Amino acid sequence: MxxxxxxxxxxLFNKIEWFENLEEEIVNFAQKENLPVREWREAIYEKYGTPTEKKSLEEIIDTSNIHGWLQSRIEAAEKRHAAWITKILNENIKYKNELIKIFEQQGKEAGREYRLQDVPIENTEDIYKALNDFILEGMPCDRxxxxxxxxxxxxxxxxxxxLHKEYWEEIKGDVKNFYELRESWINGFVKEVNNKFTFQRYENGIQKIIRK
Incomplete structure (x- = not known):
């Protein structure tokens, strides 16, 4: 390697960081709701590892196995997400509405950050490319x-x-929750990056970015 x-x-590392920042927001929500976060954290970290240290990539990556290190961080983050969300929803399914808001808000924050880069967003393809600078969807070779x-x-x-179903099945969660929450993230992102466009996801699996 x-x-x-x-x-x-x-x-890829930037995408992992955004995903782990979202994990932090989820944990903060669980703490505010007085859920057993300490107990859950201990079990989740023991099984799936801790979030990536807040250091530069050069300081923490295994340079003898760059691809393997990034893949392992993605898998760990995905499993922790699935575990946290499933535990929260098992406590009370009504918490989903609050999680939807958390995901949408982070999507908006990502959209604002992208706009600050002064990169032109003129059409639907531009938005799709921008979206994939943030959405964690495995490694590029996964296609x-x-x-x-x-x-x-x-x-x-x-x-x-x-790529997500196996992680959710491992922790006995429902991957439909993942897609529902991510849809709210994408909605927030698209609205914020250019409010002339909107996002839609259909039952047949087709997803669209559409000019209003």
């Missing part, structure tokens, strides 16, 4: 999405391979 870090490695249509007014795609 190469000993050198490239642009794609920083890109989970297939584009079905590109135009100025509509960009559509479908997921041909779900």
């Amino acid at each position: 190469s000993l050198f870090l490239g642009k794609v490695h920083y890109w 989970v999405n297939e584009v079905t249509n590109i135009s100025e007014d509509e960009f559509s795609w479908r997921t041909v391979r779900c």
